[in-house]
Amino acid sequence: MSEAIHDFSAKLRQPSLRKPVTDYLRWRRSLARARAAGAPDPAPPEQAPISINLDLTTACNYRCDHCIDWEILNSGHQHDDARLRGSIETLRERGLRSVILIGGGEPTLYPGFASFVGFLKAQGLQTAIVSNGGRGDRLLEAAEHLEEGDWLRLSLDAASNELFSAMHRPASKSLTLDGICKWIPRIKACNPSFEIGYSYVIVWQGASRDDVPILENIHEIAAATERAKRYGFDYISLKPVLERGEDGAEIMDPEATKHSLTSVIARIHEQVEAAQLLADERFSVRVSTNLRVLEEGSWQELRNQPRVCHMQALRQVLTPMGTYNCPAHRGVDKAKLGGADAWSDDAMAGLTAGQLADLIDRFDASVECRHVTCLYNSVNWWLEKQVEQPSDEIDIEAGEERLDFFL
Numbered sequence: 001m002s003e004a005i006h007d008f009s010a011k012l013r014q015p016s017l018r019k020p021v022t023d024y025l026r027w028r029r030s031l032a033r034a035r036a037a038g039a040p041d042p043a044p045p046e047q048a049p050i051s052i053n054l055d056l057t058t059a060c061n062y063r064c065d066h067c068i069d070w071e072i073l074n075s076g077h078q079h080d081d082a083r084l085r086g087s088i089e090t091l092r093e094r095g096l097r098s099v100i101l102i103g104g105g106e107p108t109l110y111p112g113f114a115s116f117v118g119f120l121k122a123q124g125l126q127t128a129i130v131s132n133g134g135r136g137d138r139l140l141e142a143a144e145h146l147e148e149g150d151w152l153r154l155s156l157d158a159a160s161n162e163l164f165s166a167m168h169r170p171a172s173k174s175l176t177l178d179g180i181c182k183w184i185p186r187i188k189a190c191n192p193s194f195e196i197g198y199s200y201v202i203v204w205q206g207a208s209r210d211d212v213p214i215l216e217n218i219h220e221i222a223a224a225t226e227r228a229k230r231y232g233f234d235y236i237s238l239k240p241v242l243e244r245g246e247d248g249a250e251i252m253d254p255e256a257t258k259h260s261l262t263s264v265i266a267r268i269h270e271q272v273e274a275a276q277l278l279a280d281e282r283f284s285v286r287v288s289t290n291l292r293v294l295e296e297g298s299w300q301e302l303r304n305q306p307r308v309c310h311m312q313a314l315r316q317v318l319t320p321m322g323t324y325n326c327p328a329h330r331g332v333d334k335a336k337l338g339g340a341d342a343w344s345d346d347a348m349a350g351l352t353a354g355q356l357a358d359l360i361d362r363f364d365a366s367v368e369c370r371h372v373t374c375l376y377n378s379v380n381w382w383l384e385k386q387v388e389q390p391s392d393e394i395d396i397e398a399g400e401e402r403l404d405f406f407l
């Protein structure tokens with residue numbers, strides 16, 4: 001079973017998402033039929049992705065040893081605020097339902113961050129924020145705009161101030177893990193309606209970034225869970241570290257461990273079990289799909305992708321450097337759908353629909369993503385099965401309405 005947040009097939013079967021999903025499937029089926037008959041390709045539907053990852057900035061006030069976006073950080077690329085807001089409006093008019101502010105840099109450093117969050121909410125979009133927590137004041141300001149169904153997750157990855165500082169190397173020496181956590185009760189007092197998570201990327205000895213070794217933190221998982229609960233977080237999210245493969249893709253590479261993989265997994269398991277004992281009605285311990293398959297030893301199965309990645313039509317990544325088909329290929333040229341202006345107005349959106357059709361043809365996920373333990377693996381195979389159905393009728397079983405549009 002997938003963790004609910006990663007059960008993307010269930011999300012796509014929500015009655016409220018029926019139209020974009022069926023429109024996409026109808027197009028793929030008619031395309032297959034047209035090509036089999038030697039007829040011209042039908043035009044793709046004029047629809048935006050349901051969900052985007054939005055990198056607001058490449059600036060960051062940390063120097064994390066394990067940062068997956070190291071190459072992009074502080075590269076000087078910037079959004080034009082008016083154009084970015086125009087893009088969001090164009091996307092929303094074409095079916096966008098959610099935005100995750102994440103990646104490539106620290107979102108709270110975007111000028112007018114809280115006002116931008118207010119703008120997203122005024123557009124009626126579900127909004128999530130993934131932050132390093134270093135600007136609690138800006139998170140507090142943004143919190144007043146959020147509502148039930150939105151969420152905030154802080155990337156903390158440690159239980160002790162010492163390990164936190166060594167792993168994250170914040171620009172301000174006075175910033176501590178205690179200092180960050182103290183903002184949580186204040187944010188909760190301002191607005192208790194949305195969930196706040198403590199994100200913990202599990203690092204084992206042998207993991208590296210560009211051959212720079214990164215610090216292990218397996219031993220602090222249970223203590224971090226206790227800390228998260230004590231400070232009023234709603235959950236801790238445990239996930240294994242990802243590295244950049246040679247082709248730029250984000251991959252999980254447990255075989256790189258310096259110790260026996262079995263002993264690393266056993267140590268993780270012991271800590272995760274201790275963490276899970278702390279779960280109760282108010283506080284949960286969430287084990288990511290990647291961590292679950294690592295513990296089960298079945299992560300290779302998530303590397304077997306269909307040729308076509310269907311999710312690139314339903315979820316994209318908008319960054320100051322351009323628009324990409326997937327978070328796992330952020331900043332990689334062959335995964336680029338267009339510039340930062342790909343959705344900036346109707347004319348650009350029309351062009352981008354054509355670019356998307358080309359990219360879906362060109363980007364062979366069975367090759368490009370063969371090293372990625374892809375969280376979207378099962379939903380891609382589910383969509384592939386739907387595309388292969390011979391009938392004209394799109395007959396997908398409706399699922400429960402969760403009002404969760406994050407993909």
Ligand code: SF4
Pocket residue numbers: 305309310311312325326327328329365368369372374375376377380
């Ligand atoms: S198959 Fe997975 S990793 Fe590859 S582009 Fe699609 S969603 Fe991303």
